[in-house]
Amino acid sequence: QDAFVAFHVDKVLVSKHLKSLQIGELAPDQPSIEPTKNKMLVEDFRELRATVEKMGLLEPNKLFFFLHLAHILLLDTTAWLILFYFGTSLMPFIVSLVVLTISQVQASWLQHDLGHLSVFRVTKWNHLLHKFVMCHLIGASAKWWTLLHSQHHAKPNCFQKDPDIDMHPFLFTLGKKFSVELGIKKKKYMPYNHQHKYFFITLPPLLFPTYFHCHTFYIAYTKRYWADLAWMLSFYIRFFYTYGSLLEIKSLLAYYFIFRMLESSWFVWVSQMNHIPMDIYYDNNLDWVSTQLQATCNVEQSLFNDWFTGHLNFQIEHHLFPTMPRHNYWKVAPLVKSLCAKHGIEYQCKPLLTAFADIV
Secondary structure, three states: HHHHHOOOHHHHHHHHHHHOOOOOOOOOOOOOOOOOOOOOHHHHHHHHHHHHHHHOOOOOOOHHHHHHHHHHHHHHHHHHHHHHHEEEEEEEEEEEHHHHHHHHHHHHHHHHHHHOOOOOOHHHHHHHHHHHHHHHHOOHHHHHHHHHHHHHHHHHHHHHHHHHOOOOOOOOOOHHHHHHHHHHOOOOOOOHHHHHHOOOOOOHHHHHHHHHHHHHHHHHHHOOOHHHHHOOOOHHHHHHHHHOOOOOHHHHHHHHHHHHHHHHHHHHHHHHHHHOOOEEEEEOOHHHHHHHOOOEEEEOHHHHHHHHHHOOHHHHHHOOOOOOOOOHHHHHHHHHHHHHHHHHOOOOEOOHHHHHHHOO
């Protein structure tokens, strides 16, 4: 099916695992598409997918990703050198924090590419570099991220299936339909009439330093991701050894948690802008294309927006073709727009600041 095709690079290899799952064949008179799914849209999308493959848009430009990794490593090294050469007074401290934050966020965009197998055509090379970037450069589990993010892509904005919206209804109430549903049930876990205010001081600055820190280690330990844990520990050993040689313990801890809060804020605003303002509800068993388009919107293209968001401003294209290298999103965007126009589906694309405002 379309989800299977979208997720896997080496389809011959993964198809071997399907044989044991086969339970039978459809009778000749049975429809192959369920009534809840748009047959014409599915057929047109499959034609588009074939066109994309013929155009070579699934082939990565290795120089692009090499330069991206190089600028991450350069920024990571520069953050330490600033403190080493200019001392640990307030101004070098702040500049170093900003440089390291940029390096970490750009690393998180690169690990996203690697996790989607879009940097190399050989899967194992994606997995290996994913561990280096996610575990060693960032300090989180690569397998933990893949576990959660694959569920998000399979069913974006579907309650109890997309882990990215698990904060409903305990911290925030999400989506117009769910807000009404909670009102009818008279359930209230938080003062939701003020959630647009407490959002600023909860999710953006605190997601990484609190929840992600605990959850990535918890999942890695309980699921016995021992290789990931070893790689993760290498990040903390490197960080506290290198920065610990320059900063006293209080300054070191402050440095660590401030850059995590800055990194978290950047990541949350970018990751939320494409999904939270869209339709959020239970899974209605729609076709692959409709599922992605109802839950996703784009942000306008510019050199800054592409870099700042890790090309997640092309979220629609990314969700339809998750293994596509990000440098090709702009090439397929006109084709996706045409598909949406043909079937009367809204293709939302907004300015960056408008996208941020829509979260609130």
